[in-house]
Amino acid sequence: MTTPAAVLFDFSGTLFRLEEDESWFTDLRVGDDEQIDGRFQAELMRRMTQPVGSVVTLDDDGHRAWEARDLDPAMHRAAYLAVLKASGVHRVEHAEALYDKVIDPSSWTPYPDTARVLQGLADRGVPVAVVSNIAFDLRAAFDLLGVHDTVAHYALSFEVGAVKPDAAIFRSAVDALGVDPASCLMVGDSEEADGGARALGMSFALLDPLPTSERPSALLDAVAAHGLALA
Template sequence: MSEDATVDAGAATPDAGGWEAVFWDIGGVILALDTVQAAHADFIASVLDRHDVDTTLEDAIDIWRTTVGDYFRERDGTEFRSAREGYHRGIETIVGEEIPREEWQPRFDEVVSSSIEPIAGAPETIARLADRDLHVGVISDVDDAEGRRMLERFGVREHFDSITTSEEVGRTKPDPEIFETALEKAGVTPARSLMIGDRYDHDVKGAADMGMHGVAFGADDGPAVAYRIESPEEVLEIVDDNESGDE
């Protein structure tokens, strides 16, 4: 294993059977979040132009982020809330009046689809994992249709054996239900499963609390981190290192 892919000193390893599954978050792990932010800025600029709103783009982006953030903070614990509804509120707050969803959504989808990009190396790594005797899955806090469109856009949808979203389950990470649903779909044991995430409490610790092995990709340090990677490709080193050790 390379120096970049590190193993936590207290991390356990799977039993002699090796790994059964690798689960991926989407945002910040497969999807480059800076490209999402750029896409949203482009979309907001088009909203200002279309509705002749007298404000700067910078102020409009601040309004958008505050409104959407407040919308998510209003939820009850891990209750799922659709990002689309948050965006809808953000647009109405910027414009100052009711804007029908069918008026803004096609433009939003067009801008986002043409602008978002994957994390370098993620699509190739997912494809290579799919060639191994592993269940390759998604566990993500996204609107279901939106998440699937992103995976299609990056050409990796066909490589996933299962996709579990917070909209489908009705709960967001780190609620145990979303991890339980994904594990049940995959038919795998938690102790032989990896979860790759960019948020410590939601992805890494949430998975570890279920008995899974948390792989931190940009996530904070903590006792729940079993492995830390600096690039998606290093997941292959984790999987292959165990396989070679079992021979």
């Protein structure tokens, strides 16, 4: 097995996960002013973080925003406010408050081994890029974890102008790292989106976007399976 010359990671469901906090929903109501329960809280979070496919039925304007959501911050906001409205969150102030949590990097929880795998790769001299379909700047999440310096490059769809699985976003990352894509490993939670890296000859490791408490070592296991065992 050839050791990867660089590793690319997805963000949501791979390195970090958006996990609901009860305080986000204290004043939230759906339908006829009904307070939402824990099951529906989790469903809303799923709808706000699903990497591919539609999550609800939207009107034409909402659908156009959804299709462009990862390329433009305004479209991202419009798309997810439309998703929340279609999900029963009819009060604009409630939907906006929840959306603001989604785009706040401090709301995102790192997986237990995120810092360890990023620091371990940096210590071995293996460059890392984060490749994400996203329309807000997630770099602060890495700052808060104290690992921003371990990431050599961020290829974010709204900055690159391409959305996974388009090979262009992966190409922008490997070009920035100065490595041959065929020598790289891509790690992500979506076969459809992240698996697009295979089109450039990259290896691919698929992870399950489980709650952070249920996935203690999947990142370390994934890189170890490709020849990068980290202490």
